[in-house]
Amino acid sequence: MIRAGAAALALASLVVLAAGGAAAAPPAAPLAVVATSRDLQALVEAVGGGRVVVDSLASPQQDPHAIEIKPAQLALLRSAALLVRVGLDHEPWLGRALATLGPAAPGGTRDLDLSRTVALLQTETPRLRAEAAPHAHGFGNPHYWLDPENARAMTAAIAAALGRLAPTARDEFDARRRHFLERLDAGLLRWRAALTPYHGARVVTLHDTWTYFAARFGLTIAATVEPTPGVPPSPAALGALVTRMRTAGVRVLIAEPFADPSLVHAVAARSGARAVILVPSVGGEPGAEDYLALFDLNVARLAAALEAAR
Amino acid sequence: MIELLALPFLACLLLTGIHAYLGLHVLARGVIFVDLALAQVAALGITVALLAGHPPASAAAYWYALAFAIGGGLLLALTRVRRAPIPQEAIIGVVYAVSASLTVLVVDRAPQGGERIKQLLVGSILTVTGGEVITLALLYGAVGAAHWLVRRPMLALSFGGRDLGGPRVLAWDALFYASFAVVVTSSVRVAGVLLVFAFLVVPAAMAALLVRGLTRRLLLGWLTGAAVSAAGLVASYRWDLPTGAAIVSAFGGALALTAAALGGRASARAVRARGPGALRPGAAALAALVGLAGLLLILVPAMDHLWLDAVEHTAPVVQEAFLTPGERAVRRDALQAVARGETQLAELRALQQDVQWGTRTLDAERQERLRQFLAGRGELTAGDRLVLRTLRGKARERQRYWLGVPLLALGAGGALVLARRPR
Numbered sequence: 001m002i003r004a005g006a007a008a009l010a011l012a013s014l015v016v017l018a019a020g021g022a023a024a025a026p027p028a029a030p031l032a033v034v035a036t037s038r039d040l041q042a043l044v045e046a047v048g049g050g051r052v053v054v055d056s057l058a059s060p061q062q063d064p065h066a067i068e069i070k071p072a073q074l075a076l077l078r079s080a081a082l083l084v085r086v087g088l089d090h091e092p093w094l095g096r097a098l099a100t101l102g103p104a105a106p107g108g109t110r111d112l113d114l115s116r117t118v119a120l121l122q123t124e125t126p127r128l129r130a131e132a133a134p135h136a137h138g139f140g141n142p143h144y145w146l147d148p149e150n151a152r153a154m155t156a157a158i159a160a161a162l163g164r165l166a167p168t169a170r171d172e173f174d175a176r177r178r179h180f181l182e183r184l185d186a187g188l189l190r191w192r193a194a195l196t197p198y199h200g201a202r203v204v205t206l207h208d209t210w211t212y213f214a215a216r217f218g219l220t221i222a223a224t225v226e227p228t229p230g231v232p233p234s235p236a237a238l239g240a241l242v243t244r245m246r247t248a249g250v251r252v253l254i255a256e257p258f259a260d261p262s263l264v265h266a267v268a269a270r271s272g273a274r275a276v277i278l279v280p281s282v283g284g285e286p287g288a289e290d291y292l293a294l295f296d297l298n299v300a301r302l303a304a305a306l307e308a309a310r
Numbered sequence: 311m312i313e314l315l316a317l318p319f320l321a322c323l324l325l326t327g328i329h330a331y332l333g334l335h336v337l338a339r340g341v342i343f344v345d346l347a348l349a350q351v352a353a354l355g356i357t358v359a360l361l362a363g364h365p366p367a368s369a370a371a372y373w374y375a376l377a378f379a380i381g382g383g384l385l386l387a388l389t390r391v392r393r394a395p396i397p398q399e400a401i402i403g404v405v406y407a408v409s410a411s412l413t414v415l416v417v418d419r420a421p422q423g424g425e426r427i428k429q430l431l432v433g434s435i436l437t438v439t440g441g442e443v444i445t446l447a448l449l450y451g452a453v454g455a456a457h458w459l460v461r462r463p464m465l466a467l468s469f470g471g472r473d474l475g476g477p478r479v480l481a482w483d484a485l486f487y488a489s490f491a492v493v494v495t496s497s498v499r500v501a502g503v504l505l506v507f508a509f510l511v512v513p514a515a516m517a518a519l520l521v522r523g524l525t526r527r528l529l530l531g532w533l534t535g536a537a538v539s540a541a542g543l544v545a546s547y548r549w550d551l552p553t554g555a556a557i558v559s560a561f562g563g564a565l566a567l568t569a570a571a572l573g574g575r576a577s578a579r580a581v582r583a584r585g586p587g588a589l590r591p592g593a594a595a596l597a598a599l600v601g602l603a604g605l606l607l608i609l610v611p612a613m614d615h616l617w618l619d620a621v622e623h624t625a626p627v628v629q630e631a632f633l634t635p636g637e638r639a640v641r642r643d644a645l646q647a648v649a650r651g652e653t654q655l656a657e658l659r660a661l662q663q664d665v666q667w668g669t670r671t672l673d674a675e676r677q678e679r680l681r682q683f684l685a686g687r688g689e690l691t692a693g694d695r696l697v698l699r700t701l702r703g704k705a706r707e708r709q710r711y712w713l714g715v716p717l718l719a720l721g722a723g724g725a726l727v728l729a730r731r732p733r
Contacts, residue, residue: 068414068418070418202666202668220666220668221666222666222667222668223663223666223667231552232434232436232437232552232553232554233436233552234546234547234549234550234551234552234553234556235314235315235318235436235543235546235547235553236546236547236548236550237550238436239314239547244667247669248667248668248669249668250667260429260434260437261367262367262434262437262438262439263434263437265437265439266434266436266437266439
């Protein structure tokens with residue numbers, strides 16, 4: 001049994017090797033996949049390898065909520081064998097683009113909504129949060145790719161979708177996914193080891209981006225500075241926040257690269273907290289070129305900030 | 311409160327100082343939107359700086375913005391031609407729209423996306439730093455002094471009077487727009503486009519409505535600018551509002567109040583001169599509005615009748631009179647349940663926050679139970695609200711004719727009688 005498994009693994013890696021060498025690869029054209037973000041692009045590439053050509057509609061520095069789609073991207077969408085999206089209300093512009101394409105748009109099994117594969121957080125609807133601050137996310141927090149454990153389910157869905165489109169390469173996709181998960185497991189060991197000393201540490205984030213990340217690595221997000229992105233906090237809210245940060249001894253403030261620097265500076269200076277810039281998307285900074293590197297970078301930065309804040 | 315609002319208030323004073331003065335010029339020249347156009351050109355400059363690899367908050371980006379804005383200002387000076395076939399406002403509008411679109415085109419290619427540009431346009435008056443306030447003070451002081459030195463040709467050019475020769479007009483206009491560009495580029499970085507526009511136009515407009523003479527207008531503009539921005543800052547603190555938007559709204563409210571007071575004074579004068587008949591047109595318009603409200607209530611009882619909601623809020627009897635005794639009891643129960651639910655939710659949310667901040671501790675299981683209870687309690691309260699809304703809908707169906715028809719008759723009849731020409 002074990003022997004058979006090992007043989008299958010060897011075979012699979014042979015297939016992978018074969019796919020790597022262009023000459024030996026079967027002449028099938030690679031699948032054209034369109035992902036809505038660079039994070040999903042990275043995951044599809046990790047599973048699909050040379051069998052897929054992946055384009056991302058949003059660049060990692062853009063606000064994924066406000067994208068003006070371009071003609072060339074419409075053409076990409078029309079010719080795509082598979083569309084992979086974050087789902088929820090993360091891509092409000094996508095519906096119009098698909099409606100424009102009509103029947104040519106990728107739909108049905110060609111439209112993969114990864115939010116259906118993971119357990120979502122903050123799913124209370126805005127109606128129930130009426131008394132609390134308004135919230136941009138109506139159907140649950142969409143930043144679920146920032147929990148590396150979620151990559152298991154996401155890559156499983158991606159491998160299944162790719163396998164349906166190219167049944168002959170199904171084993172190859174599975175093998176690549178296994179390889180990716182091995183690297184992910186090694187990464188998780190590294191990241192957990194780096195953050196375990198700070199288990200239960202309280203942090204304040206600028207936006208609601210880090211909910212999944214914090215839940216995975218045992219951090220408590222005490223508050224969010226800008227609950228509605230783009231609407232700065234009122235002086236009373238800012239004053240109360242800074243006071244609570246002081247009294248509760250919250251010493252780390254997490255912000256994104258595109259956060260308002262003057263707001264970050266003001267909160268950090270008044271509360272005595274240390275601001276750390278974490279990258280929410282693959283490719284957002286030079287050090288975060290793939291999915292695993294994204295977490296390597298963020299975990300290293302966060303651990304350094306938490307250590308310095310002790 | 312003081313330590314949070316002191317620096318923003320200082321910044322507001324500085325902004326009032328220079329913008330009330332420039333606003334008088336802008337109003338006299340009739341180039342109201344020049345400020346928005348130049349701010350957008352400055353934003354285009356920052357975007358180009360991004361493309362060249364400079365972060366948006368850097369000094370290099372500032373110089374780019376300044377160069378672009380001065381260029382835009384010179385362009386506007388060039389296009390101010392006497393007896394031109396098109397008004398200058400058209401060119402200002404084109405400059406605004408084209409530079410905004412160019413910004414979109416460039417941002418699409420720039421490595422750090424449009425977020426920062428948006429932030430620069432929105433501004434962050436609340437988080438202004440001491441260094442920024444000092445820089446603004448020095449810069450505005452220098453611009454103000456320069457304007458004081460060349461006040462004669464500047465004032466002559468904006469406020470008419472003496473006619474200067476052709477090339478000299480161009481030179482002074484160029485100087486005016488260049489100084490304007492310097493001010494706008496710097497103030498937009500701190501306060502954002504909307505707030506700067508309010509500082510520029512509203513104090514000058516209010517002063518122009520109230521007094522004559524440049525010096526008096528300037529003094530009144532400074533006074534109102536300082537007072538209204540202080541009111542906006544306090545309101546922003548008191549009612550938990552985003553600061554920049556609150557100050558802009560305070561300026562809008564102050565201007566509306568001034569206009570209403572002037573209108574009231576004019577009507578009072580008219581009544582003294584011509585008797586109560588002078589109020590006829592206003593009363594006719596009011597009656598027509600009442601009739602329209604009644605008509606809408608008859609035609610679409612299910613739409614939002616905000617005026618009726620407000621009336622029912624202050625005098626619940628207006629709704630209860632249209633409910634059966636049983637429905638009234640249900641309504642009272644639901645109101646009590648909503649009030650109870652809201653106090654309980656507020657208490658539990660405070661507890662949840664305390665747990666998040668670590669000032670109180672709950673074990674993981676009880677935290678999860680608290681979260682689920684909060685969600686459930688919120689759902690129940692939402693249900694009670696739904697009951698209230700349903701009852702309101704029932705009342706509306708009955709108010710439709712009993713309230714709508716009299717209102718329509720009263721309003722339409724009143725409007726007709728009042729609109730008839732008095733003999």
